[in-house]
Amino acid sequence: MKTKRPSRETLLRFYREMQRIRQFDLKAAELFTQGRMAGNIHTCVGQEATAVGACQALEPTDFITATHRGHGHCLAKGGQAAVMMAELFGKATGYCKGKGGSMHIADLGLGILGANGIVGAGIPIAAGSALASKIKGSREVTLAFFGDGASNEGVFHEALNMASAWRLPVIFLCENNKYGVSVCIDRVTNIADIADRATAYDIPGIVVDGNDVLAVFEAVSAAAARARAGEGPTLIEAKTYRHRGHYEGDPQIYKPADEAAGWKERDPIALLRAAVLALDPGAAAELEEIETSVRREIEDAVAFATESPYPEPGEVVRDVYAADNERSVVR
Amino acid sequence: MKTITYGQAISEALREELLRDQNVFILGEDMAVMGSVFGLTKGFLEEFGANRVIDTPISEAGFTAMAVGAALRGLRPVVEIMYVDFTPVCFDAIANQAAKMRYMTGGQASVPLVLRCPGGAGRRNAGQHSQSLEALFTHIPGLKVIAPSTPADMKGLLKTAIRDDDPVVCIEHKLLYATKGEVPDGDHLVPLGKADIKRPGRDITIVAWSRQVHSALEAAQTLAGEGIDAEVLDLRSLVPLDWETLAASIRKTHRAVIVHEAVKRGGYGGELAAQIGEDLFDSLDAPVKRVAGLNVVAPFSPALEDFIYPNPGDIAAAVRQTLGR
Numbered sequence: 316m317k318t319k320r321p322s323r324e325t326l327l328r329f330y331r332e333m334q335r336i337r338q339f340d341l342k343a344a345e346l347f348t349q350g351r352m353a354g355n356i357h358t359c360v361g362q363e364a365t366a367v368g369a370c371q372a373l374e375p376t377d378f379i380t381a382t383h384r385g386h387g388h389c390l391a392k393g394g395q396a397a398v399m400m401a402e403l404f405g406k407a408t409g410y411c412k413g414k415g416g417s418m419h420i421a422d423l424g425l426g427i428l429g430a431n432g433i434v435g436a437g438i439p440i441a442a443g444s445a446l447a448s449k450i451k452g453s454r455e456v457t458l459a460f461f462g463d464g465a466s467n468e469g470v471f472h473e474a475l476n477m478a479s480a481w482r483l484p485v486i487f488l489c490e491n492n493k494y495g496v497s498v499c500i501d502r503v504t505n506i507a508d509i510a511d512r513a514t515a516y517d518i519p520g521i522v523v524d525g526n527d528v529l530a531v532f533e534a535v536s537a538a539a540a541r542a543r544a545g546e547g548p549t550l551i552e553a554k555t556y557r558h559r560g561h562y563e564g565d566p567q568i569y570k571p572a573d574e575a576a577g578w579k580e581r582d583p584i585a586l587l588r589a590a591v592l593a594l595d596p597g598a599a600a601e602l603e604e605i606e607t608s609v610r611r612e613i614e615d616a617v618a619f620a621t622e623s624p625y626p627e628p629g630e631v632v633r634d635v636y637a638a639d640n641e642r643s644v645v646r
Numbered sequence: 647m648k649t650i651t652y653g654q655a656i657s658e659a660l661r662e663e664l665l666r667d668q669n670v671f672i673l674g675e676d677m678a679v680m681g682s683v684f685g686l687t688k689g690f691l692e693e694f695g696a697n698r699v700i701d702t703p704i705s706e707a708g709f710t711a712m713a714v715g716a717a718l719r720g721l722r723p724v725v726e727i728m729y730v731d732f733t734p735v736c737f738d739a740i741a742n743q744a745a746k747m748r749y750m751t752g753g754q755a756s757v758p759l760v761l762r763c764p765g766g767a768g769r770r771n772a773g774q775h776s777q778s779l780e781a782l783f784t785h786i787p788g789l790k791v792i793a794p795s796t797p798a799d800m801k802g803l804l805k806t807a808i809r810d811d812d813p814v815v816c817i818e819h820k821l822l823y824a825t826k827g828e829v830p831d832g833d834h835l836v837p838l839g840k841a842d843i844k845r846p847g848r849d850i851t852i853v854a855w856s857r858q859v860h861s862a863l864e865a866a867q868t869l870a871g872e873g874i875d876a877e878v879l880d881l882r883s884l885v886p887l888d889w890e891t892l893a894a895s896i897r898k899t900h901r902a903v904i905v906h907e908a909v910k911r912g913g914y915g916g917e918l919a920a921q922i923g924e925d926l927f928d929s930l931d932a933p934v935k936r937v938a939g940l941n942v943v944a945p946f947s948p949a950l951e952d953f954i955y956p957n958p959g960d961i962a963a964a965v966r967q968t969l970g971r
Contacts, residue, residue, distance in 0.1 A: 378719075412752035421751040428718050429751060433742050439708045440743065443715020450671060450697045450721060457715075470738075473708025480703070634753035635787050636886075637811035643839075643886040644787070 321529060323598070326591045329371060329528050330602060333363040333584050334609040336387040339396055342613050343386065343403055343417075347563045352403055354416050359387040361526075361558035364583035365490045366391040368531025368553075369458055372539055378426040378444050378457040380437030382490075383418045384557075385430030388460050393425045396616040406623035413626045414634065428457075434495075435461060435468030438487065442474040445485035445548075456542045458486040458535070464495025466509045475550065479516040482547035486538045489550065490525060492557035497569040510552035518548050525553030526583040529590075555583075647830060653823035655797035656762070657686045659804040660724060662833070664694050667722060670808060671698045673713055674726035674762075675706075683728055684764065684823055706732050710761070711739035714747065717757045722808060730765035730779050730817060737782075744813040745788030759813045760804070766819040766857055766907055767944045767955055776944035776951075778856075778908035783815045784884050784917065790838055791884040793817040795859035797827040799882050802836030810838060819857040819907075839886035843895070847877035850901040850965055853892065853918060855881040858905045858956060865961035876965060884914055892918075893926060900931040903964045907955045910938035937964045 340358035347356040359366065366387035370379065373392075381388035389399060394410070402409025403417050410420050421429035428444060431437045441459030448455045465471060466489055478485050489509050493500055506512075513520025519541070523530040531553055538549035556578035560567045591598050632644045650658070663670045672678075672687060678701040681688030690699045702709040706727060713723035727733050733740060740761065747755040767776035783791045790812055794800040800818070807814035844859055845866050854862040859880045866876040879895050881888065896902050902922055904915040919934040937956045945951050 380715075410752065411750060411754070414752050415750040419750045421754055423718070423751070423754050428715065429747070429755070431743075433738055436711065436738055436743055439711035439739070440715035440718070442708070443712030443717075444719050445715075446712055447716040447719035447721050450716070451719075470708050470711060473703075473705035474712070476703060477705060477708055477712065634749045636790070637748065637756060 323591070323595055326587065326594065327598070327601060327605065329367055329532075330587055330591060331605045331609060332367040332371070332391055333528065333587060334606055335396060335612065336363045336366060336390050337584055338609050338613045339390060339399070339616070340386055342617060343400070344559065344563050346617065353405060356403070356417055356563045357384040357561065358559050358563070359384050359557070361578065361582065362490055362492055362555045363387055364528035364587070365488065365525045365531050365553045365555055366460070368528040369460070369488055369535045372532050372535035373456065373458060376426065377455050377539070378428055378441070380428045380441040380444070380457070380459045381420070381430035382437065382460050382462055382465070383430060383432050383434065384462070385418070385420060385460070389420045389422070389427050389430060392427050394420065394422055394427060396612055397619040400616040400620040401623045404620040404623070405625065406620055407626040407630070408619070408623040412630060435465035435470050437461060438465060438468070439470045439474040442478045442483055442485050445478060445483035446481065448484050449481065454543055456484045456486060456539045458488055460488050460490060462495065463489060463491040463493065463500040463509060466512070467504060475512070475516045475518070475548065478548040479518045482545060484542035484545075485548045486535060486542060487548060487550045488535065489552045490555055491552055492555050494557055494561065494569070496561045499569070508552060510550055513550040518550060520550045520552070522552050522554065525555030526581050526586060528583060528587055647828045649826050649828050650797050651823065652797045652800050652818075652825050652827070653684060653686055655801035655829055656804060656818065659801045659808070660687065661690065663805055663808045664690070664698060669720060670722045670724065671700065672724050672726070673700045673702060673709055675702055675704055675728050677701055677726060682726060706736040707739060710736035711743060713759050714739055714743045714757055717744075717759045718747070718755055722758045724760045724762060724808060726762045728764065729775050730763035731774050731777050733761070733763055733779065740783070740789070740813070740815070741786045745786045748812070749788060756811045757813050758811050760807045761813065761815045762818060763815060764818045764820045766821060767951060768821045770946060770948055770951060771944075772946040773943040778817070778906065778939065780817050780884055781908055781912055781914045784914050788813065790814040790886065791817065792838060792882060793856040793884060794882055795822065795856055795880050797825070798829045798834065799836055799842065799880070801829050802834045803838065803882060806835050806838055814838070817856060822857055836882070838883045839888055840883065841888035841891040842880045842882055843877060843891070844880045845876070845878040847875040847899065849875045849899055850903060850968060851877045851879055851895040851899045852903050852905060852961065852965065853879050853881060854905040855884065856907065858907055861956060861958045862905050862961055864958035865965065868958065868962050869965055874965060874969060874971070889921070896922060896926050897929045900929055901968050902930070902934045903937060903961065903968055904934065905937045905956055905961055907939050909941045910936055911941045913938050932968045932970070935964045935968050937961050
């Protein structure tokens with residue numbers, strides 16, 4: 316952990332948020348394996364520190380774009396576990412009325428401009444949101460979460476170039492979890508740090524320990540301050556690790572046998588737990604209380620999702636267009 | 647009423663909407679300092695400033711997706727893709743993002759984006775600058791598609807498109823930019839999803855849009871001299887489609903010829919012919935005929951290019967054949 320000491324309350328708040336994400340995703344994986352959910356589930360187990368560190372550095376009025384592995388981003392930005400779980404169940408009470416599912420959680424009121432099923436697509440959308448802040452003369456910052464895989468999409472480069480040229484208030488946060496589905500980033504990219512690409516666009520490129528929530532928090536706080544001051548974008552690369560497969564059920568034959576064990580020792584939640592206890596050895600009971608209350612939150616979320624109704628069949632033709640759906644859409 | 651060109655109609659629509667609504671802004675290549683390659687936004691930079699008329703780098707995929715992000719924040723971007731042929735470069739932003747955002751967020755998100763795309767052949771620009779790609783867009787649920795043929799329709803439809811809460815793809819025909827027509831004064835609006843009967847007739851319905859409306863009118867003129875009274879129906883808006891006006895016309899004339907410049911295979915004309923076959927079979931006295939572009943890449947040589955898209959003679963011949971004359 317960094318030398319600058321955050322308050323005990325801050326650490327406990329971060330701990331709660333990381334527990335919410337871990338428990339939500341483990342529960343989602345369990346329910347998916349039981350066949351209670353359709354589609355695919357992409358968990359972010361092991362990456363909780365990036366979501367929480369980043370979103371805690373933002374203001375409620377700021378915006379994010381999330382990835383297809385976006386449960387953590389959405390929870391960290393204030394998403395309700397119950398409404399998210401209902402969406403994963405395809406229920407009418409979900410964030411997208413059951414029309415988006417796991418990969419497309421959005422809550423525009425919370426500044427969540429959407430998780431995205433297309434790798435890299437959220438990066439220019441975030442830059443566009445930042446352009447809107449510039450045009451409006453307002454002070455919101457937009458943060459784009461994306462993975463190492465997305466950093467090789469063309470729109471990553473286009474968005475960084477325009478954001479730099481126009482000094483847009485945007486933060487590009489690369490969660491380098493080493494794998495794009497099965498392909499290790501080292502096999503398809505010949506630089507050690509994706510953050511080095513910032514040099515090409517004359518913006519700061521910063522590498523942080525993505526499993527250290529405080530390091531992420533500090534880097535994003537600095538980038539947000541810079542963005543709000545009109546100094547433009549920052550590229551932050553958070554080095555982290557995807558503990559589970561690309562999707563639930565992925566046998567992960569592509570990972571070296573000993574790799575995961577090393578990263579497990581650096582589990583972001585265990586690291587934060589140790590940091591809290593180092594600060595205050597008497598905090599163990601409080602940490603357990605947080606775990607218990609989060610467990611209850613997730614259980615309640617599953618109950619809400621289970622009990623919620625499926626969307627009515629008529630819902631299928633709504634929301635294609637703002638108006639005149641009937642004539643254009645109905646069979 | 648005043649007479650202006652199709653290009654001036656676009657320019658007036660953009661300027662009036664920029665003046666009317668602070669949320670409207672223009673994004674695209676060469677739009678600001680140069681005033682667009684077709685000269686449609688000359689003087690806008692001085693009038694509206696660099697935050698409302700933005701010169702982008704040549705990054706169609708990036709800036710179209712950025713327009714989606716800005717639209718999610720309540721702005722109304724009008725993006726020019728210099729040639730419709732470049733839209734495949736930014737198809738993720740159009741088809742996966744703009745078109746699906748409202749639906750996939752359960753109605754939370756609105757993407758009031760207008761994509762202006764000059765299209766069409768006839769300028770000896772060869773295969774990558776001469777296509778008519780409207781069928782690609784009509785195939786994607788969530789997009790609206792307009793293809794006006796006259797200055798009045800262009801101005802009225804473009805203004806409506808800018809005010810519309812959904813993404814609208816506006817197909818402009820490059821060869822129509824210099825054509826002139828009367829445009830009503832004041833805040834002239836044409837609703838999306840309303841076809842226009844450009845020439846009433848009893849014997850057959852010629853369905854067309856964009857530049858081919860003019861070829862159809864020319865054909866109808868020729869046919870009138872032969873005692874054939876053709877109705878020319880300009881769809882103007884492909885999605886939403888004005889099925890009522892189309893169906894009423896065919897129930898009256900009992901025959902239809904569909905004309906478009908896009909290649910015939912997979913064109914929007916096939917979709918219209920299928921709908922007519924499904925719903926109006928009992929009203930038809932003859933099979934629906936399509937007159938469309940050849941299924942080839944647009945060639946460069948003038949000696950070749952003029953053969954690829956329909957001309958009034960092709961349309962008149964199709965009408966005679968449908969009428970059995």
